[in-house]
Amino acid sequence: MTSDYIRYNNIEYVMPFLFCNDIFIPLLDKLLEEEHNPIRYVYGTVRCAWAGGRPSSINILSLNGINNYLNRIKKYNVIPVFTFNSSSQDKDILNNEFCNNLLDIAYSNNSQFIVATDMLYNHIKARYKDAKMVCSVINPHLKYIESMLFNETQFYKRMLDKYEIVVVRPEWSIENADKIDKLIPDIERIEVLINQRCHFNCKSAKLHYNLHEQIEAGTLDQNEYNKKIIQICPKYKSEYKSVYMEDEIVEKLVDKGVKLFKLQGRDLPFETLFDDLYNFIFNKKYSKDELLNKANNICAKLIQENKIAQLNLI
Numbered sequence: 536m537t538s539d540y541i542r543y544n545n546i547e548y549v550m551p552f553l554f555c556n557d558i559f560i561p562l563l564d565k566l567l568e569e570e571h572n573p574i575r576y577v578y579g580t581v582r583c584a585w586a587g588g589r590p591s592s593i594n595i596l597s598l599n600g601i602n603n604y605l606n607r608i609k610k611y612n613v614i615p616v617f618t619f620n621s622s623s624q625d626k627d628i629l630n631n632e633f634c635n636n637l638l639d640i641a642y643s644n645n646s647q648f649i650v651a652t653d654m655l656y657n658h659i660k661a662r663y664k665d666a667k668m669v670c671s672v673i674n675p676h677l678k679y680i681e682s683m684l685f686n687e688t689q690f691y692k693r694m695l696d697k698y699e700i701v702v703v704r705p706e707w708s709i710e711n712a713d714k715i716d717k718l719i720p721d722i723e724r725i726e727v728l729i730n731q732r733c734h735f736n737c738k739s740a741k742l743h744y745n746l747h748e749q750i751e752a753g754t755l756d757q758n759e760y761n762k763k764i765i766q767i768c769p770k771y772k773s774e775y776k777s778v779y780m781e782d783e784i785v786e787k788l789v790d791k792g793v794k795l796f797k798l799q800g801r802d803l804p805f806e807t808l809f810d811d812l813y814n815f816i817f818n819k820k821y822s823k824d825e826l827l828n829k830a831n832n833i834c835a836k837l838i839q840e841n842k843i844a845q846l847n848l849i
Contacts, residue, residue, distance in 0.1 A: 538567070538569045538570050539570065539818055539820075540566065540567060540570065540817055540818055540821060540826070541567065541570060541571065541573055541816065541817070541818060542815075542816055542817055542818045542819070543573075543789055544571075545794070546573060546789060546793070546794050546795070546796060547573050547574075547575035547576070547794060547795055547796075548573050548574050548575060548576075548795075548796050548797070548798065548815075548816065549575065549576040549577075549578060549616070549726055549795060549796070549797040549798070550574050550576070550577050550578070550797075550798055551577075551578060551579060551798060551799055551800045551801040551803075551808075552574075552577040552578075552579070552613075553577040553578050553579035553580070553608070553615050553616065553617075554579040554580060554581055554604075555579050555801045555802075556800070556801065556803070556805070556808055557577070557608070558805070558834065558837075559808070559812075560574075560577065560608065560611050560613065561611065561837055562830055562833055562834055562837070564611050565833045565837070566826075566829065566830060566833055572612070573816070574613055575613065575614060575795075576613065576614045576615075576616050576647070577608065577613045577614070577615060577616065578615075578616035578617070578618055578649060579617075579618055579801055580617045580618045580619065580637075581601060581637070583631070583633055583634050583637060584621065584628045584631045584633075584634050585619040585620075585621050585628065585631070585634045585637075585655065586618060586619065586620065586621065587618070587619070587620035587621035587622060587623075587651065587673075598633075598636050598637070598640055601637065601640055602640050602643075602644070605640070605641070605644040605646070606644065609644065609645070614645065614646070614647060615641065615644060615645075615646040615647070616646065616647045616648070616649055616669060617637075617638075617641050617646055617647070617648050617649065618649045618671075619634075619638075619648055619649065619650050619651075619655055619659075620649060620650065620651045620671050620673055621651065621652070621655065622651050622652060622673060622677070623652075624652065624654060626654065629654065629655075629658045635662075638659065638662065638663075642662075642663050642666060647666075647667040647668070647669055647699070647700075648666060648667070648668055648669065649668075649669040649670075649671050649702070650668060650669070650670070650671060651671040651673040651674055656668060656697075667699045667700075668697075668698045668699055668700075669698060669699065669700045669701070669702065669726070670694045670697070670698040670700070670701040670702060671702060672702040672703070672704060672728055674690075674694070675687055675690060675691070675703065675704050675707070676704060678690065679704065679736070687704070687707050688707075688711075688718045688719070691703055691718075691719060691725065692719065695719070695721050695724055695725075699724065700724055700725070700726050700795065701724065701725050701726065702725075702726045702727075702728060702797060703725050703726065703727055703728075704728070705727065705728045705729065705731050705778045705780060706735055706736050706778055708727045708728075708780075708784070708788060708793075709778070709780065709784055712784050712787045712788055712791070713787070715788065715791050715793065716791040716792050722791065722792045722793060722794075723792065723793075723794045723795070724795075725793065725795065726795040726796070726797050727788060727793055727795065727796050727797065728796075728797045728798075728799060729779075729780045729785060729796050729797065729798065729815055730779055730780070730798045730799060730800065730811045730814070730815065731778050731779065731799060732777060732778075732779055733777075733778055734776060734777070734778070735776040735777070735778045737778075780815075782814075785815065796815065798811055798812070798815065809827060809830065810823070813826060813827075
């Protein structure tokens with residue numbers, strides 16, 4: 536009997552499973568072996584000058600090790616997407632030897648690249664003109680904060696002329712859910728972030744990104760980061776309004792033709808990320824406890840058969 540665990544047909548997901556939380560890759564492959572697995576892209580990166588985002592929990596310094604890792608990932612029919620999200624405008628980082636070697640290895644493994652600056656976009660395109668590029672959600676977040684005159688819809692249309700995929704702010708998706716198909720004709724190439732836990736239209740987004748870059752660069756330790764994020768982030772205060780999407784909005788976006796949905800959570804523990812998977816991906820005819828028990832049994836079996844170690848997935 537074919538399972539029907541997946542909630543929606545004909546859509547795909549972008550997951551934070553590259554160099555972090557990657558036990559989910561073989562887990563979901565096994566859990567969904569009787570039906571289409573909608574996990575299409577897995578994103579993340581190793582610690583490097585171009586990363587910019589949340590630090591990876593997997594510290595692979597060997598380029599050969601990274602190449603082997605990507606080869607194992609590809610066997611699960613997912614596309615690796617490297618998050619080169621640094622917002623630095625310092626041109627010296629373009630000459631970083633490790634980052635350029637990492638780019639070469641990623642490209643040779645058919646990876647795609649998320650970037651947040653024209654500088655990195657142009658650098659990657661100059662090196663590999665057919666590299667597939669994704670416009671980071673950092674771009675509209677910063678532009679929204681910096682200018683009240685920012686026309687977000689026109690920005691996404693311009694970026695779709697340049698990038699293969701454009702990640703849109705969840706706030707814009709929520710506010711325009713009723714007409715999103717009219718605003719963006721090429722709707723199948725936008726990527727909607729659905730489980731962001733930040734404050735709605737957070738004015739501290741730039742500070743968030745700066746703190747992420749500092750901890751990635753090693754200039755800020757985790758304890759100091761934890762103190763600072765509480766000081767600047769509205770989600771730790773009483774006026775917090777979450778941008779985490781409700782089922783009604785997601786269903787409306789699916790009906791309007793959105794095909795790509797993104798979950799964030801490179802720094803989330805297994806249980807929290809599984810909750811998000813259940814909330815957005817799985818058919819609610821199955822209880823969360825039922826699916827979690829099945830997932831835990833699969834993980835135990837993978838570990839028992841030594842398949843996790845063979846894959847070098849942590």
